[in-house]
Amino acid sequence: MRERTARSADVIVIGGGAAGLMAAITAARGGRQVVVLDHNAEVGRKILISGGGRCNFTNLDIRPECYLSQNRRFPYSALSRYKPADFLELLKKHHIPWHEKKLGQLFCDNSARDIVTMLLAECAQAHVRVMTDVKVTSVRRSDQFSVETSAGNFSARAVVLATGGLSVPKTGATGFAYDIARQFGLSVIQPTPGLVPLVFGAESDRWVHTLAGISLPVRVSCGKRVFEEALLFTHRGLSGPALLQISSYWQPGEAIRIDLLPGQNFEQLLGDIKKAKGKMRGPAALSRWLPQRLAHEMAGQYAPDRPLVEWSDKAVRHIAQSCHRMDVHPTGTEGFAKAEVTLGGIDTRSLSSRTMQAEKVPGLYVIGEAADVTGWLGGYNFHWAWASGHAAGMALAEEG
Template sequence: MSIRGVGVRTPDVLIIGAGAAGLMAAMTAARRGKKVVVLDHAPEAGRKILISGGGRCNFTNKDIKPECFLSQNKHFARSALSRYKPADFLALLAAHKIAWHEKKLGQLFCDNSAQDIVRMLLAECEASGVHLLLDVRITDVSRAEHFRVQTSAGEFSSPALVLATGGLSIPKLGATSFSYDVARRFGLPIINPEPALVPLVFGREEESWVRELAGVSLPVKASCGKIAFEEALLFTHRGLSGPALLQISSYWRSGQPVRLDLLPGQDIGQHLAALKAAKGKMKGAAALHRWLPQRLAQELARQFTSDRPVVEWSDKTIRALAEHIHRMDMHPTGTEGFAKAEVTRGGVDTRALSSKTMEAERVPGLYVIGEAVDVTGWLGGYNFHWAWASGHAVGQALGSA
């Protein structure tokens, strides 16, 4: 496969987007004998793969379940996920002798580098005859008998067009609204794209103390409505981040509070009552520092006790402080936006697509996969697995056509 080769002009399958989903779709369809061309405006393939997981790519999660994916059509992801499991991707890694390891919560990472994943996908594409053209600008997409795509590398025509250009997250990597624009042109509805897995910001004066704790981290339980996650929280110069808040951000809507339990699984009220009963002279900040980071302990002591010794605290003060620590309602005023979002929530409405083939029900030959569709996974390898599963689903469907 020549990365910058001219390729064929009339492939069986034309894929726009050389990311995780696009490359998986390409190699899967090509293995089944289809002539496949992949186009991308970026100068290299798999740019989002390369920066993921701190450069080691959290490529899947061993505990993939449909319940870990958000969509307005909540059962849509089941079909693709049932037909491509974490074990299938691990078998691919084994065939390429790529070492990996498990971190917390079932997250699977490369031992070496995310480059291993990109090289593997490109090797699979090359072995199956995929033509990959990079640094190609697309100027028009139309459809008569076949789809016609005008580009800076000339015109391409194909009976099957796959949109795999992702969502709007991380625009510095070249994210655009391309898939949404083309989908709209062919009458597909779009669920409003919004940042997901994104830090939350706070602008209310009474919550300005949050920004003063930038850099402080601790394990918490964060909840929004009926959903909750127990992971790390990180205070930032603009608000809150860390895995727990990134997870909750996918469920948060403007105007909703986010509830924090700063000591999940403990009872700070009992701890403080025991300290008071012991009649020690320990002051509030020092006492709270037994269970909480020092700067956070100092801030809570400032808000509730003026750092008086615990023995002087009233039972009412202890109850109020315990309530605040275990059920702290925060009121985000927004998010850090697509620039800091790991993925996009929303996208092409899955009710317009076949859950088995990813094909548009009313536009035969048009397929949409990966982050471009309204399926958003949890943090921890779920979104990459959706890319593999949806790409595999469309590759299988095209390969059997």
């Protein structure tokens, strides 16, 4: 049985994920005595499962515009002071090989465990105490913070909330940070699933389900936001990088527009086949550019059932426009269980963008996914964890 005792530290970090460990390391390097508490059996569980087990740890193209927040300028300060090159220096120090996959996305060559091992090594070097299997039951504040846990009571001058959001509940995700924030008078932007597959229930879009397994490069848009990556049809609806990206901007009731042939003039391509006066029918013609099952579906919905040479110019234009401007109407998402991240969270308008400290609660810091900052797919959210954790850690170190 774990001994229940009272302990004191300068800083208690609640949550041993990417943001929490970075904050702990940075603060401890500055001379602070730091304890990390995590309710899981090991730290960094979300790191370990990310990127197919190789962890997409950052992106070469980190820009504030790639982040969503009710307070749009909030990420600027932290991101400007901790850049991808800074994290790459840490990997270099620990001899961790990495590679760029696409679109600036950086992955470990070997395993995501390399990242966790590196962070724990840095914790050990900086004398951070990391405790796992510890459940925090309450956080109170008078002259100092009192943190009650399953391992006893702790006191500290500062507490860092780094417990993340509600996405990927199998990693132990909870709404703990939101509860503590509300307790101290901080507002919380309603959390919703982000970077999440979308589902379709309307009769008009049920054909989407019949194409499960098909993937192709597309351009998707919702409002003014556009992404050009791969789309995947699933048994429930749509997924794939392009769809996950646009899902963070989609609102219930809105349509999503899909261009199945981005960068091509499909009307001209079909017109050339028509001019050749062959007997090719719609499905065969469309399957030159689209996966066969998708070609048959699009031809069945939008094309005349006769040889292409017999199509009118209007019919050619109609099928071309349908492929370039296909509107679908999601009825919902697959929820937090399938979401990569959480949209919303602790309102950043109550936090300092330089330090991550709550303006009206001295000593209380909010970092990573717990805050209302959500990045694009492709390493942006991990980089926010590093940058926000570093910002809080630097502020704690400077307190002296």
